[in-house]
Amino acid sequence: DAKTTQPPSMDxxxxxxxxxxxxxxxxxxxxxxxxxxQIHSQGPQYIIHGLKNNETNEMASLIITExxxxxxxxLPHATLRxxxxxxxxxxxxxxxxxxLIFGKGTKLSVKP
Amino acid sequence: xxxxxQTPSNKVTEKGKYVELRCDPISGHTALYWYRQSLGQGPxxxxxxxxxxxxxxxxxxxxxxxAVRPEGSVSTLKIQRTERGDSAVYLxxxxxxxxxxxxxxxxxxxxLTVL
Numbered sequence: 001d002a003k004t005t006q007p008p009s010m011d012x013x014x015x016x017x018x019x020x021x022x023x024x025x026x027x028x029x030x031x032x033x034x035x036x037x038q039i040h041s042q043g044p045q046y047i048i049h050g051l052k053n054n055e056t057n058e059m060a061s062l063i064i065t066e067x068x069x070x071x072x073x074x075l076p077h078a079t080l081r082x083x084x085x086x087x088x089x090x091x092x093x094x095x096x097x098x099x100l101i102f103g104k105g106t107k108l109s110v111k112p
Numbered sequence: 113x114x115x116x117x118q119t120p121s122n123k124v125t126e127k128g129k130y131v132e133l134r135c136d137p138i139s140g141h142t143a144l145y146w147y148r149q150s151l152g153q154g155p156x157x158x159x160x161x162x163x164x165x166x167x168x169x170x171x172x173x174x175x176x177x178x179a180v181r182p183e184g185s186v187s188t189l190k191i192q193r194t195e196r197g198d199s200a201v202y203l204x205x206x207x208x209x210x211x212x213x214x215x216x217x218x219x220x221x222x223x224l225t226v227l
Contacts, residue, residue: 042173043116043203043218062177087154098143098168098209102154 004088009107017060018075020106022088025069026059030092033064035073036100037084044087044102052058078110114138116219118204121173124196133189133222137206143214144187146179147203149221155203161187162209194226 005023012018024033034049048055048062050071055062062076075082087105117136125131143162147155153204157171161181169179176194181187191198201221207214 041220043205043220044216045218046215087152096216098160098162098207099145099147099157099171100155101157102147104152104154 001030003090003101004030006086006088006103006104008104010107011051011109011111012075012078012112014080015077016111018078018084018110019077019109019110020073020081020088021070022073023070024088024090026109027090028092031063031090032092033068033071034089034100035062036072036087036089036102037059038080038087038105039081048085078108079112080112082108083110084108116118116204116206116217118202118219118222119205120218120222121223127194127196128226129194129226131191131194131224133191133224135187135189135204135206135219137185137204138217139185139207141208142184143207143209143216144181145205145207145216146187147205148190150152150199151200156225157203158189166205191224194224196226199224199226221226 019055032049035047036044038044050062061108085107087102119134145160147160149155159179162166164184176192179189201223203221205216205218207216
């Protein structure tokens with residue numbers, strides 16, 4: 001079973017920030033938080049990952065709480081092309097286990 | 113550059129038939145993964161190759177499913193005696209796996225329909 005809990009769906013207005021929450025209360029000290037997204041009829045795409053510090057890249061920002069039990073993915077200026085299912089995954093960094101364990105994710109709908 | 117490609121994009125077969133699904137990973141990627149995605153669900157892990165060998169096949173649902181990667185690049189997922197419950201999108205991903213962080217790059221998937 002996935003180790004994360006996400007809301008099944010969210011709406012966001014185009015141009016506004018999209019804030020996608022994720023709960024991972026059982027996260028271990030050596031597990032990172034990863035975010036992938038899946039646009040309709042495509043394979044999942046990596047977005048960002050982090051351990052305990054906030055992270056930012058060209059796609060998004062990741063805010064992880066101090067106790068690491070939850071995190072938020074932020075798309076600063078959502079566009080219609082950001083409509084997708086967003087998956088939050090916890091995983092050991094560099095572990096021998098190769099696979100990603102996906103839950104059902106959050107379906108984000110960006111509306112004009 | 114070229115991403116992960118999968119063929120065919122769609123496959124319709126009849127119950128009981130044998131199917132092969134092909135995955136061409138990104139050149140130079142040593143790790144290759146197969147996942148299966150049913151409607152409304154997240155992808156579910158099937159098998160992971162490191163080079164030519166299966167490093168983890170714990171996700172294969174039963175012995176009707178088998179995968180190979182004989183030369184450490186292209187992989188084929190084989191399903192014998194297909195059942196209607198095998199209908200799903202089969203996703204392939206590859207990664208460098210040379211550093212601790214191995215971003216997985218996914219292909220577009222093969223949609224398998226078993227009638």
